[in-house]
Amino acid sequence: AAMYSGASAGPPRRDFISVTLGPEEAIGVGGYNNSKAWRRRSCWRKWKQLSRLQRSVILFLFAFLAVCGVISYTSMGEAWKSITTKSLDDQKTEQAIPRLKLANPAVLPAPQKADANHGEYPELSLQKPPKLPHVRRGPSNLQIKAPQRATRLKARHDTVRAVEELAEVNKVEKTEKSIISWRGAVIEPDQITEPPSNKITEPEKPSSVEAEDQKEPVPINERQLAVIEAFRHAWKGYKDFAWGHDELKPLSKSYSEWFGLGLTLIDALDTMWILGLKEEFEEARKWVANDLVFDKNVDVNLFESTIRILGGLLSTYHLSGDSLFLEKAKDIGNRLMPAFKTPSKIPYSDVNIGRGTAHPPRWTSDSTVAEVTSIQLEFRELSRLTGDEKFQKAVDEVMKHVHTLSGKNDGLVPMFINTNSGQFTHLGVYTLGARADSYYEYLLKQWIQGGKKENELLEDYMKAIEGVKKHLLQRSEPKKLTFVGELAHGHFSAKMDHLVCFLPGTLALGAHNGLSADHMKLAETLIETCYQMYAQVETGLSPEIVHFNLHAQKGHKDVEIKPADRHNLLRPETVESLFYMYRFTGDKKYQDWGWEILQNFNRYTRVPTGGYTSINNVQNPSNPEPRDKMESFFLGETLKYMFLLFSDDIDLINLDKYIFNTEAHPLPIWVPA
Numbered sequence: 001a002a003m004y005s006g007a008s009a010g011p012p013r014r015d016f017i018s019v020t021l022g023p024e025e026a027i028g029v030g031g032y033n034n035s036k037a038w039r040r041r042s043c044w045r046k047w048k049q050l051s052r053l054q055r056s057v058i059l060f061l062f063a064f065l066a067v068c069g070v071i072s073y074t075s076m077g078e079a080w081k082s083i084t085t086k087s088l089d090d091q092k093t094e095q096a097i098p099r100l101k102l103a104n105p106a107v108l109p110a111p112q113k114a115d116a117n118h119g120e121y122p123e124l125s126l127q128k129p130p131k132l133p134h135v136r137r138g139p140s141n142l143q144i145k146a147p148q149r150a151t152r153l154k155a156r157h158d159t160v161r162a163v164e165e166l167a168e169v170n171k172v173e174k175t176e177k178s179i180i181s182w183r184g185a186v187i188e189p190d191q192i193t194e195p196p197s198n199k200i201t202e203p204e205k206p207s208s209v210e211a212e213d214q215k216e217p218v219p220i221n222e223r224q225l226a227v228i229e230a231f232r233h234a235w236k237g238y239k240d241f242a243w244g245h246d247e248l249k250p251l252s253k254s255y256s257e258w259f260g261l262g263l264t265l266i267d268a269l270d271t272m273w274i275l276g277l278k279e280e281f282e283e284a285r286k287w288v289a290n291d292l293v294f295d296k297n298v299d300v301n302l303f304e305s306t307i308r309i310l311g312g313l314l315s316t317y318h319l320s321g322d323s324l325f326l327e328k329a330k331d332i333g334n335r336l337m338p339a340f341k342t343p344s345k346i347p348y349s350d351v352n353i354g355r356g357t358a359h360p361p362r363w364t365s366d367s368t369v370a371e372v373t374s375i376q377l378e379f380r381e382l383s384r385l386t387g388d389e390k391f392q393k394a395v396d397e398v399m400k401h402v403h404t405l406s407g408k409n410d411g412l413v414p415m416f417i418n419t420n421s422g423q424f425t426h427l428g429v430y431t432l433g434a435r436a437d438s439y440y441e442y443l444l445k446q447w448i449q450g451g452k453k454e455n456e457l458l459e460d461y462m463k464a465i466e467g468v469k470k471h472l473l474q475r476s477e478p479k480k481l482t483f484v485g486e487l488a489h490g491h492f493s494a495k496m497d498h499l500v501c502f503l504p505g506t507l508a509l510g511a512h513n514g515l516s517a518d519h520m521k522l523a524e525t526l527i528e529t530c531y532q533m534y535a536q537v538e539t540g541l542s543p544e545i546v547h548f549n550l551h552a553q554k555g556h557k558d559v560e561i562k563p564a565d566r567h568n569l570l571r572p573e574t575v576e577s578l579f580y581m582y583r584f585t586g587d588k589k590y591q592d593w594g595w596e597i598l599q600n601f602n603r604y605t606r607v608p609t610g611g612y613t614s615i616n617n618v619q620n621p622s623n624p625e626p627r628d629k630m631e632s633f634f635l636g637e638t639l640k641y642m643f644l645l646f647s648d649d650i651d652l653i654n655l656d657k658y659i660f661n662t663e664a665h666p667l668p669i670w671v672p673a
Helices: 002-008 036-049 052-093 149-168 222-241 263-275 278-291 302-320 323-340 376-386 390-404 437-449 455-472 498-512 517-535 573-585 589-604 632-646
Strands: 247-249 254-256 299-301 350-352 357-359 366-368 416-418 473-475 482-484 486-488 491-493 495-497 545-548 658-660 666-668
Touching (some): 222 247, 222 278, 222 632, 247 263, 263 632, 278 323, 299 302, 302 323, 302 350, 302 632, 323 357, 323 376, 376 390, 376 437, 390 455, 437 498, 437 658, 455 486, 455 498, 482 517, 498 573, 517 589, 589 632
Antiparallel strands (some): 299 350, 495 545, 658 666
16 A cells, blocks of 8 residues: 555656548648658657657667667578679589699599499409599698688589590590790709707697799699599409408409508508599598508518608698698607617618517518618608607718718629618629619608708719719610619620619609719600510500610510519509609600500409509500509509609699608608808
């Protein structure tokens, strides 16, 4: 009751009544005619009749609606812009694949499956792939940068699917190719990373190429698509029958183990990245993350595990920016270090990566010269990335020691070195083939990797090439092919391993980096010889070893093959040199030679159920005698160099910014301090 009485004590309430007058009642005020002026006066009176609170609420609502309208307009504008942009992009995709950053794998079309088009083994000739519209990969400059996956991976799927649809309806458009011009022998590289200092406190991270340095992308061509198809066919066999194991046995649909560390998978990681095979790469990455374990009681070869595993992991880290691969590289690098615990600091050949022990082979205390001098690129780079100088220090000591040794012949080195005494053994035998080959390759490549500052390496390389010219070069009959033979205690042998075919590419790389122009001339003559090692054989595939005729004989070719040497292991050396020669000269005959080799691999080594196999007899096209083994380097090197050879994009693994290790894993060149 008090509440009610209190309420009645306040000021009297003012009530308003709204009365609507008909036309008759309004005549005295001029009448209602629905004019704008009348409506404005009527609305204003009604507004003035509202209380202050009511007017405030209405004004607030209007302000709130205005703000919401602005926000909605902005959101709808962005959405409309996206839709419009997407629509335009979809239209462009019908003509060309848009350029994406190469921090992700290249955007590539999914090649047509060719299994159904091939006959039974061994007659497995590659069908010429259909011509496709322009397929652009990008960017032309490879970035060493972590991928922005959310948007770019979706774009990749859309563009690859668009190309597949276009291929299915057989739309044809001639692929244009850019011309690579000769850029001269003396080129100062555009280097991108820094060499290690004595004290590095923080790990290095992959650097990136600035967007303004990027050039127009170069179309993917039919031959590159054929390489992608070949890789996928090989990968299918490995995935189906040998997943996680070292090597595929494609005929028996099984696998073989060497170290039990998934060699084929690790060797192929950066190849998949360069070819743009995202799904295969991601699947392999999961295996590395979940199943690759180095803490196991197994002996591994120091050289092979360094160039394939350590090199493959480091390269993939640089291309992808994924720290998983660097962590795995540090793990295996540390586990290989016991090999250097020898009296001479010349490393043992074998390491037990689980027990942390090392030893020479059972039958000798020697290591091969090539093995102990062809691990430097990888360990030096590991030091640069981790800041731990022990890796580089160990391998640099080896090179400095070999530099001072006696027993060389005009820069040529013997094949063996003793881990106890540190001296060369089996003196007097000199070759650029097995057990010595990559020593010469790594002299030049370390010099380039380190910014062209380590003069001892360059000195040893230049002396060695002069030694090759003086002691090992001869010409065959009847075509007078220049070849590299062997010297044994003063006696020349006209024997040349296929492994020696790395030399033309190495010579060309040296000439490109400012060394003698004579090196390029020699490279041109030697690559012709390496091609003839294929062309003069019945299957068009080179044997492991050839002997050249030094004297003309009626009915004889330049190349002679002994029964024990007529096998082919799917090796990469000739294709590797073809890649360098085409990259530096632009002469398309090198691409044509590589295309012939790829076709013959498909014709005589391809297994219908997946994979490729080594063969025992390159002289028998009707029965090349398959060996039932696909070496890991077929995916890690041979097909990678094939793809790069057929590319007209000189910035796809730019040779002024990257150096390939001897297993075709690209590592960055350092900037001079």
